[in-house]
Amino acid sequence: MINAETLADVHTDDPDGDGSGTWYCDIDASRYDGPVEIAVKGWDAGTRYGVWSPFVTLQVENPAASKPVVTIDSPADGTQVDGAVMIEMSVQAKNPLSSAEVRIDGGKWLKAKADGSSGRYKYLWKPLSGASGTSRIEARATDQRGNVGTSLTTYVRLGGAAAEPVTVEPQDRAIWIWEKASYNLFYNDGSKEVLDALAQDTATFQSDPVTTFYLGIDQLYGTRVMQEAPEKVRAFVSWAHSRGYKVHATIAGGTILPYMGAYSRYHEIAVRTMEDVINYNLSAAPDERFDGVNVDIEPYILPDFKTAQPSVQIQYLDGLSKMIQRRDAAGINLPFGTVIPRWYDSAAQAQNIPWRGTATWLSEHVQNISDYVAIMDYRDTADGSAGIIQGALGELAYANAIGKPGSVVIAVETLDIADGGDPETITFREEGRTHMESELDKVYAAVGSDPAFAGIAMHHYDPLRQLPSDWGPDRITWEPPADDSSPSAVSVRPTAAAFDHQRIDVTFGRAFDNTEVEEYYVYRSTDSGFEPDESNLAGSTRGLLFSDTGLLPNTTYYYKVAAVDVRGNRGPASDETSAVTGDTPLAPMVVRGMEITHTGTSAKVSLRVVDKETNAPIPAAIVHGRFAYGAGKFVDIVTDADGMASATSEAVAADRQVDFIVRRITAPGYYWAKAYDVREPLSAYEQQAETPSVLPEEEHADDGPHQEGNAVDGPHQEGSAADGSRQEGSAADGQPGHSLAGLLALTFGQGELSPVFSPDITRYTLNVERDVSAVNMTAAAAPETAVAVNDVPLSAEQPSVEIPLDTDDTTVVIAVTPPGGQTVTYTVTVVRQGAEAAAPAGP
Structure with missing residues (x-):
């Protein structure tokens, strides 16, 4: 991670293949001037949660890359103006300037004049007579090396216009649509038909219709649709409104890792992202405007959310406040919704957070400043102390207490999360849509009449479309509209580039279809001129990049790409591209x-x-x-x-x-x-x-x-x-083999272990009552087998240990080493009912 704006894969020098070695990444420093923050993020093979290196700041002295810093000094932000307005700006630059400019309401850039003082410029703006409403002012400066710096937006109101009241409307049901799907909606008209069919379908699973889209508008593969093609966004929002839907722009911190936007040093990036939505709405016709903004910054993913509490929590709240202030300065009706996990009112990391003179739960601070919250209430059952209903009661009660009706959205997960460290109980993926609808019926029955309840949201569009009724032989799947037309060829010929001895990255341009391009098939061969078919299908991707891994070293591979739509119609294969893998001693x-x-x-x-x-x-x-x-x-x-x-x-x-x-x-x-x-x-x-x-x-x-x-x-x-x-190629058919040996039994004096212990199963959950402060564990092992619990050895004479519990979930790691054998690690997550884990997955 470089300056929260670039994420680059690192190379590993692991000559013996033991999974450890030297990691490195080549960084081109010529594009930077000043502090450059670097951190490395990886994933723990045991817990499958993220791990971070220390953050390192490099100081780059490179004036040639220095961008001017531009500030609008007058008029003041959020004020009323009348008559001619003198716009004053100041510029700090290391290089001589070639221009200083302003623009009003997204119009043409207009040259500002130097006012005689170093770095100060002005422009006399004469609004049209009788103009009323909010106007926006932006400034920029360009130096003689071509570096461009832009100001934040200044909002002013003309003609005595008052701020619009913020109105929060029901959002039942809502659905998140992330960029790989949303960009299809922007650039491929047929994709709207598929979305509309899914949203309106209440018969297949006896479900409620979708009324609200949380629409991802961030960059995708370097394209920033809000800046580069706002007309595409306007067309989609206008279409959605014509069909009776509401559309909330979903944004995060604007950083390449969205949660980095929680840090104060990156707040300006988050604020600019908020301004993109505000400025879009100000320039759009009424039927083209977003109905709200859905903000998904998840600070608990940061390494110091727990270790430096409450620093990150406070920075996060400050950042949200700055984003809301931009909306308030503009004075427009744009409800601000914040996505939060279910444990902001129960976990130790969210308790007694001091902010603005009050120490309280993080959830309450967020609810105080937000127009609504969307709780990532990710569980696969409605009832029980850890169920969906219980997870939302605190936020519902607090919303009623502070007088914010219709401000709590309860969200559920449909994504396949098995590759991560979170338990399968956070998603309906394994149970299917029928079970999910049954559990949501219970949620509606329990809280549907609560004045604070705003609706159910589902995460997210792509996995929801593919979620069957169940995984049995008679399962039902959602059917997109009938279609027998094939997609187009990809719009940009594929390019292949070797990353190392076993990986080649293939990139290509978008294809188009009269419905939705579901995925791209990538075909691979070691022979040039090959004919693509099932035998040489390397895999598929939803996006415009495919990483082909597990290849042979020093080998030339050839690739072709074809688009496939939601009905399985395959488009023409692309031209061929190729790359040669590197060398390895392995x-x-x-x-x-x-x-x-x-x-x-x-x-x-x-x-x-x-x-x-x-x-x-x-x-x-x-x-x-x-x-x-x-x-x-x-x-x-x-x-x-x-x-x-x-x-x-x-x-x-x-x-x-x-x-x-x-x-x-x-x-x-x-x-x-x-x-x-x-x-x-x-x-x-x-x-x-x-x-x-x-x-x-x-x-x-x-x-x-x-x-x-x-x-x-x-x-x-x-x-x-x-x-x-x-x-492709990770699973196959075969016969039973051996099972793990060493640990014969594992028992706990408190709680219920799930699943039931088996030597072949290495990951468990132990559910205990909330008031339990410690658990007693006993391990029975085969002769001469070494057992250590959280690095503390056990013995035949002392096979038991008392394990104190944290205020949130506690992880117990049991290392079992048979004589002369390989160590096997068992993990038990102890969940105190009513207390939540510190970092579950979010939407």
Whole structure:
């Protein structure tokens, strides 16, 4: 992360393939002048939550890249003006200026004159006689090296115009639409038909219609639609209004990692993002204006939210306040809604936050200044002490207490979150749409008549469209409008670039369709001039970038891309592009054979890891993967001497569709060449083909402005790659293999362990009552097996330990090492009912 504006993948120098080594990233400093903040973010393989390096600030002395700093000194922001107005601006610049300009209401840039003082300029503005309402003033300066600096906006009201009252309307139901989908809506007219059909469909799942869109408007692949093509936004909002929908612009901190906008040093970026929405509304016709702004900044993802409390919490509130102040200065009717997690009124990190002379819950501070809140009330059951209803009662009660009716939106999750560290209980992904609607009926019955209730919101458009009624054989899926027309070819020829010895990035231009382009198929071959078909399908992506990983070193790969619409119609393949992978001392390993069976209560996966070239089994390979569809458990397993490993899912009915996806494999001297995994049964592993396999369709990533692919503590944990791509070849068929050994039993004196302990299952949740301050744990292990609990060794004489609990969730890590074997780590998350985790996923 560079200055919260650039996110770059790092290279790893890991010559022995043990998963650790030197990370590096080349940074072009020529574009910077002044402080440059750098941090590295990764993901813990055990917890699957984010981990950060220390933040480092470099001081770059490069005047050639210095942008002028521009300030409007007069008129004062948010004031009334009459008659001719002298606009005064000041400029600080390291390089000689070539121009200083102002513009009014988004019009032409007009030259300002120097007023005789160094760095000061002025322009006499003469508003039209009789003008009334809000006008906006902007200023910019350009130096002789071409660097451009712009001011924040100054808002003034003409003709005695009063500020408009802010009106919050019902938002039941609402749905988030992130940038990969929203940009389709902006640039492809047919996409509106699909959205409209989904929103109006109440029959398929006996659901309520969608009335409100939380529309992502941040940049996507370098395109900033609000600045570069506002007419596209106007066309969509106008269409939505003509169909009876409301549209809220969804924004965050404006930074490349949205939660960075919580820091004071990046508040100006967040404020400018807010101004984009305000300025758009001021220039738009009434039917083209946003009905609100939905702000999703999630400060708890920052590393010091917990360690430096309450510093980040206060900075976050200051930032929200500054954004709201811009709306107030403009005096327009633009309801400000803040997205918050369900635990801002219960977790220790949100308690007694001092701000503006009052120390109270973070949720109450946010509700005091916001027009509405959307609670990420992410649970898959309505009832119970940890259910959806209980999670919203505090915010509903407080909204009523402060006189804000219709200001609490309750949001639920449909996204596949299994790759992250959060439990599957936060999403309806495994249960399906029928169960979700049943639980939401309970929410409506419990709080639907509460004066503060504003509606249900669903996260988000893409996974909701793909969510079936359940994962049984008779499941129902939503059907988009009938269509037999194929999409166009991609508008820009693909370009391929090798990142390292096993990854090539493929980028291309948008395709168009009379409905919605659902995804792009990316085909790969080592032969130029190949014909794209299912046998050489490398994977698919929702966006315009595909990272093809698990390739062979020093190899030329050729690619073609074709768009596929929501009805499965495939467009023409693109022209061919190619790239050559780099070198590595590591040998390729692959999964060669996999099978999923049912044990009677759960699914079981068995797989074999072998040397790609020799087919020799690879022992002690660490396999990280997750079950999919009707199950979602993430497991970490270790291969035995025959290269075999197995694991079981959470409890799942025998008739449910279940698959398994390998996410990462490490073994000394090897790297995982996943593109060459073989989907043959284990009984046939001796005879196998070398063609990449095809994985059953899996949830796509949507990295939007707030997404980070597999960023497990980020607001949107989507898909399998940071670029939103889905690779094929991670799951297959096979036979049962061995199970983990060492830990024979695990019992707790308090609470209920879920699922029931099995040596093959490595991740658990222990639910205890809120007043429990410690739990007693006893571990039974095989002879000569070492067991350590949170780094404290146990013994046969002392197999038990008392574990004190934090005020929020407590993680218990149990390391089990059989004699001469590989250490296996079990994780138990202790959840005190009524207390929430400090960083669940958000929308």
